[in-house]
Amino acid sequence: xxxxxxxxxxxxxxxxxxxxxxxxxxxxxxxxxxxxxxxxxxxxxxxxxxxxxxxxxxxxxxxxxxxxxxxxxxxxxxxxxxxxxxxxxxxxxxxxxxxxxxxxxxxxxxxxxxxxxxxxxxxxxxxxxxxxxxxxxxxxxxxxxxxxxxxxxxxxxxxxxxxxxxxxxxxxxxxxxxxxxxxxxxxxxxxxxxxxxxxxxxxxxxxxxxxxxxxxxxxxxxxxxxxxxxxxxxxxxxxxxxxxxxxxxxxxxxxxxxxxxxxxxxxxxxxxxxxxxxxxxxxxxxxxxxxxxxxxxxxxxxxxxxxxxxxxxxxxxxxxxxxxxxxxxxxxxxxxxxxxxxxx
Amino acid sequence: xxxxxxxxxxxxxxxxxxxxxxxxxxxxxxxxxxxxxxxxxxxxxxxxxxxxxxxxxxxxxxxxxxxxxxxxxxxxxxxxxxxxxxxxxxxxxxxxxxxxxxxxxxxxxxxxxxxxxxxxxxxxxxxxxxxxxxxxxxxxxxxxxxxxxxxxxxxxxxxxxxxxxxxxxxxxxxxxxxxxxxxxxxxxxxxxxxxxxxxxxxxxxxxxxxxxxxxxxxxxxxxxxxxxxxxxxxxxxxxxxxxxxxxxxxxxxxxxxxxxxxxxxxxxxxxxxxxxxxxxxxxxxxxxxxxxxxxxxxxxxxxxxxxxxxxxxxxxxxxxxxxxxxxxxxxxxxxxxxxxxxxx
DNA sequence: AGCCCGTTTGACAGCGTTGTCAGATCCTTT
DNA sequence: AAAGGATCTGACAACGCTGTCAAACGGGCT
Numbered sequence: 001x002x003x004x005x006x007x008x009x010x011x012x013x014x015x016x017x018x019x020x021x022x023x024x025x026x027x028x029x030x031x032x033x034x035x036x037x038x039x040x041x042x043x044x045x046x047x048x049x050x051x052x053x054x055x056x057x058x059x060x061x062x063x064x065x066x067x068x069x070x071x072x073x074x075x076x077x078x079x080x081x082x083x084x085x086x087x088x089x090x091x092x093x094x095x096x097x098x099x100x101x102x103x104x105x106x107x108x109x110x111x112x113x114x115x116x117x118x119x120x121x122x123x124x125x126x127x128x129x130x131x132x133x134x135x136x137x138x139x140x141x142x143x144x145x146x147x148x149x150x151x152x153x154x155x156x157x158x159x160x161x162x163x164x165x166x167x168x169x170x171x172x173x174x175x176x177x178x179x180x181x182x183x184x185x186x187x188x189x190x191x192x193x194x195x196x197x198x199x200x201x202x203x204x205x206x207x208x209x210x211x212x213x214x215x216x217x218x219x220x221x222x223x224x225x226x227x228x229x230x231x232x233x234x235x236x237x238x239x240x241x242x243x244x245x246x247x248x249x250x251x252x253x254x255x256x257x258x259x260x261x262x263x264x265x266x267x268x269x270x271x272x273x274x275x276x277x278x279x280x281x282x283x284x285x286x287x288x289x290x291x292x293x294x295x296x297x298x299x300x301x302x303x304x305x306x307x308x309x310x311x312x313x314x315x316x317x318x319x320x321x322x323x324x325x326x327x328x329x330x331x332x333x334x335x336x337x338x339x340x341x342x343x344x
Numbered sequence: 345x346x347x348x349x350x351x352x353x354x355x356x357x358x359x360x361x362x363x364x365x366x367x368x369x370x371x372x373x374x375x376x377x378x379x380x381x382x383x384x385x386x387x388x389x390x391x392x393x394x395x396x397x398x399x400x401x402x403x404x405x406x407x408x409x410x411x412x413x414x415x416x417x418x419x420x421x422x423x424x425x426x427x428x429x430x431x432x433x434x435x436x437x438x439x440x441x442x443x444x445x446x447x448x449x450x451x452x453x454x455x456x457x458x459x460x461x462x463x464x465x466x467x468x469x470x471x472x473x474x475x476x477x478x479x480x481x482x483x484x485x486x487x488x489x490x491x492x493x494x495x496x497x498x499x500x501x502x503x504x505x506x507x508x509x510x511x512x513x514x515x516x517x518x519x520x521x522x523x524x525x526x527x528x529x530x531x532x533x534x535x536x537x538x539x540x541x542x543x544x545x546x547x548x549x550x551x552x553x554x555x556x557x558x559x560x561x562x563x564x565x566x567x568x569x570x571x572x573x574x575x576x577x578x579x580x581x582x583x584x585x586x587x588x589x590x591x592x593x594x595x596x597x598x599x600x601x602x603x604x605x606x607x608x609x610x611x612x613x614x615x616x617x618x619x620x621x622x623x624x625x626x627x628x629x630x631x632x633x634x635x636x637x638x639x640x641x642x643x644x645x646x647x648x649x650x651x652x653x654x655x656x657x658x659x660x661x662x663x664x665x666x667x668x669x670x671x672x673x674x675x676x677x678x679x680x681x682x683x684x685x686x687x688x
Numbered sequence: 689a690g691c692c693c694g695t696t697t698g699a700c701a702g703c704g705t706t707g708t709c710a711g712a713t714c715c716t717t718t
Numbered sequence: 719a720a721a722g723g724a725t726c727t728g729a730c731a732a733c734g735c736t737g738t739c740a741a742a743c744g745g746g747c748t
Contacts, residue, residue: 003465005704016728021706029726048465052405053704055396056733060706062466063445082427090448099467101407101445104434121347121392122406123443231634257634264636287631290575290601292608349734360698365736373696397734400703404736 004045013041024049051099061124062098064089064310067116067144068131070104080285081302082131085154088306089129096314101125107134113143120147127313129154129306135165136199150316150323152309156199164312164323166305170200171207173298173331174252177280178211180333181250185342186278190223190248192237192258198229204254204282223248227258234261242269242277249277249342256281256288256297263291263338274340284334293337300331348389357385368393395443405468406442408433408654411460411488412475414448424629425646426475429498432650433473440658445469451478457487464491471657473498473650479509480543494660494667496653500543508656508667510649514544515551517642517675518596521624522555524677525594529686530622534567534592536581536602542573548598548626567592571602578605586613586621593621593686600625600632600641607635607682618684628678637681644675 006024010017015038022030023038030038041047055061066089068082086102093100103119105112119125127150134140135153144151145163153165181189191208194201205224212219225241227233234253238261241248253259259281263273271277273293281288284299308327316323350368354361359382366374367382374382385391399405410433412426430446437444447463449456463469471494478484479497488495489507497509525533535552538545549568556563569585571577578597582605585592597603603625607617615621617637625632628643652671660667 007704017704018706018728018730019726022727025706029724031726034726046461048462050400050468050704051466052396052399052468053733054706056394056400056735057704057706059733061396080424086446087448090446097462099445099447099463101443102430102434103443104431117390118392118441119443122395124394124396260634264634267636287634290604290608290631291635292611351734361735362698362700362737363696366697369736373694375696378696394734397703398736400705401734401736403703 003050004047006047006049008045009038009041009047012045013038055124059124061126063101063123063125064093064098064313065101065103065119065123065125065128066131066306067103067105067119067128067134067140069134070106081283084302085129085131085306088303088308089310091303092307092310092314095311098126098310098314105134105140107137107140113139116140116143117147120144120149125149127151127310127316129309129313131155131306132200133198136197150313152313152323154305154309156203162324164325164327166309166312166327166329168300168305168329168331170203170331171210173333174204174207174282175211175214176207177282177298177333178208178252179215180335181252181278181280181339182211182215182217184250184278184339186248186250187217187342188223188246188248188250189217190225190241190251192225192227192234192241192251192253192262194227194229194254194258201229201254208252227254227261229255229257231257231261231264234258235265236261238262238265242266242271247277250339251277251279253279253281256283256285256295259295259297259338260287260291263295273338276343278339278342280339288334288336296336296339297334298331299334301329305329347394348391350391350393352389353382353385353391356389357382399468403468405470407445407467407469408437408442408657409445409447409463409467409469409472410475410650411447411449411463411472411478411484413478414450425627428646429473429475429650432647432652433654435647436651436654436658439655442470442654442658449478449484451481451484457483460484460487461491464488464493469493471495471654471660473653473657475499475650476544477542480541494657496657496667498649498653500547506668508669508671510653510656510671510673512644512649512673512675514547514675515554517677518548518551518626519555519558520551521596521626521642521677522552523559524679525596525622525624525683526555526559526561528594528622528683530592530594531561531686532567532590532592532594533561534569534585534595536569536571536578536585536595536597536606538571538573538598538602545573545598552596571598571605573599573601575601575605575608578602579609580605582606582609586610586615591621594683595621595623597623597625600627600629600639603639603641603682604631604635607639617682620687622683622686624683632678632680640680640683641678642675643678645673649673 006017006020009020020038023035090100128144130153132155135155156167193205209219225237227237251262259279262279266277281295281297284297288295288297350361350364353364364382367379434444474497476499479499500511537549553563569581571581595606603623606623610621625639625641628641632639632641
């Protein structure tokens, strides 16, 4: 069974290959009757244009690259995020007959930029969706833009002018979460920060402070503990916060992994959640719904964000005119069992 | 900054483009001095062959497709698996300068086969790694083989002759786990089965029976409960098993999600794990290490399996001579805190 | 020197598309 | 009926590489 080419279709429809090409690419100025004839031939032969030939001739690859930090380098389960982003990009791709190429990139390697160049030169994706934290690294961003490949960053913060980026409202939603805790009567609300290199984490911390202020609560350095995004560091912070003379009644962790670590630390000390301690996280990883009690947290619309990013790339006319500005997709609170009224 | 082509390299090195091609493709019969000259020119111009042109001319795409069931269709966190498989395939790809294209495929859609054909016709990957449960579906497998695309299945069971497949020893390792529980003194060991359509689950159940027999324990239907792989169904099975007149002292769930559900059911009843009940799962998802107590389970070498699968595809000489037989990669027990001696 | 044979190299024709541009066709309008 | 302009169509040259095949080269023999 040999594959039908554009020539076969042209012959069957009695037109030139150029006309077939026009129909396939939905170009203007093809008579309706001709278009139909060609479309029938396409259907009959089950013709599908060869991507490579197309790419070679047109410089469009119908391929989107998703570039993210190599999860194996972490011990944290970033897998959930990556999958959700992939799903979003895939939705956009499916809608436009694009395919998705994934490209983990370990920024700790000296040749990370080279590898990216290889991807760009060899495959020539029509665009690249760059996930955090890579999207905040000038070295990585520049490696891509230097080649002129359209790029959408999924992260807050500026790196390179007014390139289009898709972000979520970390700061605002964290303020909201803090106010929610305050509304439950908590007056000593601790915060566990994460890895400094993650820009988003910084915004989460600022949001926490905003929330305290908006609720008329004082900020205290003693109630801030530095983690590194890992479960283990959450456990450690939990231990240290819970052994304070007047421990907090609520802890807000900058991500769910650390929140889970805090819960474990509390569990070990026989501290009941949520009766004695409320714990909240950020991310809504799968674990959040599965631990007991289930975790109140914040869900980022990762898959939507990624979809929007890919969509922009796919629909960019080529001059980058659509690839400007910032698209803010709001996150939302997921209230579950790990939060309750402050203990009397 | 315009991209260097093979012509530029040829000119700079003072050879024909064909010779450059030979060097790039590591072909025989190039004089050492010529090879060096060409390689210098390549380095100097930072030349990288255009994948599309290569594919068009050679019919090799240097692309591997990873096809798996669309995780969004499940409510279970299959994300972890997919990421691990992706990592494995990516390792193999990186080693051979291949790129990876991912292609979720919802087999519940009537046009799933069509979508696969589109992938194959348009992109022409050099091979496809097919993940369970798709790898057990003749409709899907045939859709791929009909096009003559090399395929490696990651799943037990026969579908299509002696195609190469990479599997793990579900049955043997489950027998081992069962014997381990028996060795702790458990005599009433329950089993929670999963979704029937998953072949692997069937083998896990058989392994459980083997293990009972090898330990001289009787098999009892009353100690078997049918779940559907989900956390919720594990919870339900936990409830029903724990309300038996003489409840089991150990429960073996066919996957970790269900094991977590069982633990939750036990927790609600105030049953202590592992003192009163041992629980084990299968898969070693991230959750397994994070719940409290951490879960004894079985870890599949998913990423190794996927790497081997991709490696076979990449190194197949084209006649399929390497793509025969079965590659068994053993799983291993991860003993953690959820198991202990049977209560007196 | 002449011959043979294995090694090394290059010319050239594809691979299946799209872009360019000129030619053919169809309406309007006069 | 002719002219003019928009609309449609096709011939042909790219795109950057590999495969084929023939030519050139380089020893080791007579």
